[in-house]
Amino acid sequence: MWLKPEEVLLKNALKLWVTEKSNDYFVLQRRRGYGEDSGGLTGKLPGTRGCPCSSTILDNKKTSDEEDPERLREAVLRFERLFGLPQREKLVTYFSCSYWRGRVPNQGWIYLSTNFLCFYSYMLGNEVKLVYPWDEVSRLERTSSVLLAESIRVCVRGEDHFFSMLLRLQQTYLIMQQLADYAIVRFFNKETFNAEHPLANPLHVTQRALEIHARNQSFRAFFRLPQEENLCEVYESFLWVPFSHVNTLGKICVSENYLCFASQDGSQCHLIIPLWEVFSVELPDRSSRALTVCLRGKRALRFSEVRDFERLAATIRRKCRTAGSPQHFISNPDEEGVMVGQSQAVSTEALMNVFHPHDAENLDPKMLKERMKEQSWQIHFAEYGRGTGMFCTKKTRDLIVRGVPETLRGELWMLFSGAVHDMTSHPGYYGRLLEECMGSSSLACDEIERDLHRSLPEHPAFQSDTGISALRRVLTAYAHRNPKIGYCQAMNILTSVLLLYAKEEEAFWLLVAVCERMLPDYFNRRIIGALVDQAVFEELIREHLTQLTEHMTDLSFFSSVSLSWFLTLFISVLPIESAVNVVDCFFYDGIKAILQLGLAVLDYNIDNLLCCHDDAEAVTVLNRFFDSVTNKDSPLPVTVQQASATANDKSVQKVDISNLIKEAYEKYGDIRTEEVENMRKRNKLYVIQTLEDTTKQNVLRVVAQDVKFSAAQLDELYMLFKRQHFVSCYWSVCSPALQNHDPSLPYLDQYQLDQSQFSSLFNLLQPWTTHTHARSLARSAFRLLDENGDGLLNFKDFICGLDILYNKSFTEKLTFLFKLHLQPDSAEDGVIRKCPERGRAKVDLQEYLKQWQEDLLRREENIKDLPRINQVQFIGLTKTLYGVFHGDEEEESLYRAVARVTSLLLRMEEVGRKLQESSLQKTPQSTPTSTAQPETETLAEGEGDQPESPVSQQETAPSHSDITPTSTSRPSTPTSSPTGTSSPVLDTPTDTPSSPSKVRDGDWSFSFEQILASLLNELSVVRFFERAIDTDSLIAHARKNQLKDAH
Secondary structure (H helix, E strand, O other): OOOOOOOOOOOHHHOOEEEEEEOOOEEEEEEOOOOOOOOOOOOEEEEEOOOOOOHHHHOOOOOHHHHOHHHHHHHHHHHHHHHOOOOOOOEEEEEEEEEEEOOEEEEEEEEEEOOEEEEEEEEOOEEEEEEEEHHHEEEEEEEOOOOOOOEEEEEEOOEEEEEEOOOOHHHHHHHHHHHHHHHHHHHHOOOOOOOOOOOOOHHHOOHHHHHHHHHHHHHHHHHOOOOOOOOOEEEEEEEEEOOOOEEEEEEEEEOOOEEEEEEOOOOOOEEEEEHHHEEEEEOOOOOOOOEEEEEOOOEEEEEEOOOOHHHHHHHHHHHHHHOOOHHHHOOOHHHOOOOOOOOOOOOOOOHHHHHOOOOOOOOOHHHHHHHHHHHHHHHHHHHHOOHHHOOEOHHHHHHHHHOOOOOOHHHHHHHHHOHHHHHHHOOOHHHHHHHHHOOOOOHHHHHHHHHHHHOOOOOHHHOOHHHHHHHHHHHHHHHHHOOOOOOOOOHHHHHHHHHHHOOHHHHHHHHHHHHHHHOOOOOOOOOHHHHHHHHHHHHHHHHHOHHHHHHOOOOHHHHHHOHHHHHHOOOOOOOHHHHHHHHHHHHHHOHHHHHHHHHHHHHHOHHHHHOOOOHHHHHHHHHHHHHHEEOOOOOOOOOOOOOOOOOOOOOOOOEEHHHHHHHHHHHHOOOOHHHHHHHHHHHHHHHHHHHHHHHHHHHHHHHHOOOOOOHHHHHHHHHHHHHHHHHHHHOOOOOHHHHOOOOOOOHHHOOEEOHHHHHHHHHHHOOOOOOOOHHHHHHHHHHHHOOOOOOOEEHHHHHHHHHHHHHOOHHHHHHHHHHHOOOOOOOOOOOOOOOOOHHHOOOOHHHHHHHHHHHHHHHOOOHHHOOOEOHHHHHHHHHHHHHHHOOOOOHHHHHHHHHHHHHHHHHHHHHHHHHHHHHHHHOOOOHHHHHHHHHHHHHHHHHHOOOOOHHHHHOOOOOOOOOOOOOOOOOOOOOOOOOOOOOOOOOOOOOOOOOOOOOOOOOOOEOHHHHHHHHHOOHHHHHHHHOOOOHHHHHHHHHHHOOHHHO
C-alpha cells in the first residue's frame, strides 16, 4: 500500500514504517500494523540506500511545494509577516516540527530561507520566535536521545537548539545542510565562490536549485569529472560485465560529454565512457529493453532492462554529435590512447625516466618483482580495458594496494584522479598559460622561487636545472590559473613528486585535480580543508581507537601532528619510495585512503602511545616509526632513495609500506566515502566558526585596552559589526563588502564597513535621539574615523568612535562633535579606495613604522591644536546640538542654553574685532600691507555680489540674545550679532594653517576653547552629556532592528 503522508502533529505518527531487513545498500520496510504474520510483501516498501549515486541525490521528483504553489505563496506571506525580514529574503521551504525548550516541546513551523533559519510557535499564549543567520551556525547534525527519538541539533553561538517531530526529517536535514554550506562558501571562502558559481545569485536560490547543485557535486566527485560537467539524466539498468559473465545492476548517468555507470549490487564496479568515443547506438532487443553502445577500438557495452531505453538511445546519439572536438580524437599511439589531446607547447619526459631510465635487462630481484607487477596490470588491462573506458572493480583496488609499477604510475594517476578528462577538455591550455605568465612578477612568483630548492633536495632530478625549471613552470602556471589560491607551501613538495612520474603538462593537470577537486580548500591562506579533515580524523579516532581516546582526553594533539600527513599526502614524513605508494591509493580512493592510513599508523603504535606521558614523547614515537618504514620492493637505486636515520640500524624493526597499506584497508576499509563526505560537511561549519571565534578573540583583546565597554558588551558590538558587514551581502550578487573581506589580512582588517554600512549601524547605536540630520552626522563621523582615507572602517575605528559617545567625558564628546563639523565634504564619499586583493601585496615595513609613529603623535593631540571653526561649520554644530537635545525631558532648557552660548560667542567675537580694528588704525600701514590690500578688496567685492547669508540677516537684532527656537530646524536663528556690519579684517590666527576650509573675509570663527568654556557654564548641557548611557538597552535595540533597517 503506497501512502502520501501529510504533515501531522502527533509523535506516534512518525513511526509509520518498521524496518524488517537492511544492509549497506537496501532497506525493506513494512507499514506498521500490516504484514506481520503473512510472508508476502503486503504493506512492504523496498528501497535503496548508501549506494554511490543514492536515490536521494539522483531523484528528479518535484517537491510538494513545487506541486502546490498556492501553499508556498501562503507560506511566503506568513514568513514575511512573522519575521519582518526584507522582501528580498527568499523562502526556500518550510516544515511542521517541534522546538524543544528544555523538556517542553513547542509545536510550530520551521522556515528555511536563503540566509536565515527561522521558527515560529504560538500555543496557549506562549510565543516562540527564532531568527538565526546561517553564517552563525557552528553545528548541524542529526541526534537521538531517550527523550527525542530523532531530532536535528543546531548550535548557534554556543547555544544548542533541537527540532524534532519532522515528518521528513532527512529531507529537512539535507536542505539545512545545503543552506548552511552555501552560506559558508559564499561568505567565508572566496577561493571557490565567484560570479560563475551555479548559486551565485541568492535571489534565485530554491529548493530545486539546491538539490540539483548537490546532485551535480556528488556526480562529479564520484566519477572525478571536470567542473563543467552536470548530471543530465539517470537510468536504472543492468550492464553485461564480460569479465565476470553476469549482469550488474546499477545506474547510468549521462552528462554533457560522458556516459557513466555505477553498480549498486556491492560489486564496486564503475565505468566512464567519453561520448566522443561512441560511434553508434543500437537497439538489438526491444523485449528486454536493451541497447548496445559501440565504442572505438572494437568494444561494445550492452545495457538491458532500461525503462526508457529509446529515450536513452536518442540522448546518447544526440550528445555524440555535439560532444568534444576533433582534437579529442587525436591520440598518441605510443601511449595507447591514454593521454589524448595533449598540447605540444611543452614536451618533456617524466623526470624519473630522465634520471633513472628503465633497464629492461636488469635481472635484479626487485626488478623481477617490478616486471611481475607490470604483467599483472597488463592482464588486468586485457580483461577490464585500458584508458578512460576501463572497468574499475575490487580487483583494481587490490592491484593499487599492492603497488603500481614505476612505468605505469603517471598513466594511472592521470586516469584515477580524473586529470585525463581535464587535459582532454582543454587542449593547449597549459602552453597558453605559460605564454601569458612568462616574465610576470608577483608575490606568488617570489614565494615559488624561495621554495624551489626545498622540494625533494636529495633527489638528483631537483639538483639540476631540468627539474627545477619544470617545477617552476608548473607552479607558476597554476598560480596564474588560480590567483585566489596562487601558491601555498606544500604545493612544491606535491608537485615535485608528480613531476617524477608524469610529464610536465600531466603534472600540471594532476595538481589542478588535487587542489580544486580532491583536496578542496587545502591550499589557501587558512587551510580550511585540511583543518576539516583533521576534525574528521579526530572523529574516526574516537570511533575506531577507543583505547587511545580513553587515554588522551584531548585529541587535538593528533590534529597538529598529522597536519603534514594530510597536506603532503605523507610525502614529508615518509621516504619518497614509500610515499609514492600512498599517493597511488590517494588517487584511487581520495582522502579516505589517507584517513585509513593515519588510523593504521596510530593503531600500529598504540601500545607505545599509551605509555607516553606528554606530547613530546608521542611525537618521538611517531617519528621513529616513520623512520622505520621502507619499501622492500622499490626498484629505485640507492642514489634516488631517501635513506632514513635508522636505515642501517638492525635493532630497529622495519615496516614495509605495502603491508602497512594492506593492513589499513583490511582494518578500516569499511569506512565509506559517503560517510567521510558527510563528516566533512558536518565539521566544516565547526572549523569555520572556530576560526571566526579566534579572529573575534584577537580583535577584542586588542580593542579592550582602549575602550571602557565590558567584555560582554564588546562581544555583542562585534557581532553587530560583523552582521552589518554581512547584511549588505545577503541579497547582493557582487557586494563590495564581500569583495573586500579577506581572511588573509590581519585580524582587525578582516571585517570592514563602507560608508553606507557604517551609517546604518551608527544610527542604530548612537546614544541620542535620531533627528533630521542623522544621515549627514553619520557621514561626517565616517570621514572623521576613516583616518587612512581608504573608504573602509575596521572594528577598532568603529568602537573607538562609539566609546567616545558612550563612555568619555563632556570635553571629549564635545571635541568629537567639534571635529565632525571640520570635515570637508568630498565628491568621493563612500568610494572604496583599496584593492580587494590588497592582502596579497608585499608588506611595506617603512609604511607600518610611519603609521605607528602617526598613531603615537595622534594620541598626544591637544585641544589647543584644533583649528578654528568658521561660520558655516559653527551653524552646523549648532544644528547638531539642537538635534541631539530633541526629545529630551529638558529639551527647552537645553535649547535656551545653546541660544545663550551662541549669543555670547558672537558678542565676544564682535568685541575682539573692534579691538583689532582700533589697534590697526593706530598702527601705520606698511608696504607689505598695502600690497596685500587689493586682494582683500577683491574678496570683499566678490562677496558683495552674493545673497545675504541667514546669519547676516539676523545681525540687525542685537537684543534677541535669549532667542528660544521652537523646532529642530531652527539653529540658524540664534546667531545674532551686536552689529550689522562686517569687518574686512579676518580674525583667524596664523598658527592654524591646517584649517580644512578657508574663512572668507567678513566671516567670523571660533576656537574650540571658546566654545568649551561657554558651554561649561551651562549646567544643563554638561549634565546631559555626562549622563550615564544604558549601553545594554541600546545594543538590544540595535540587535532587534538591524535586519529591519536593511529594508
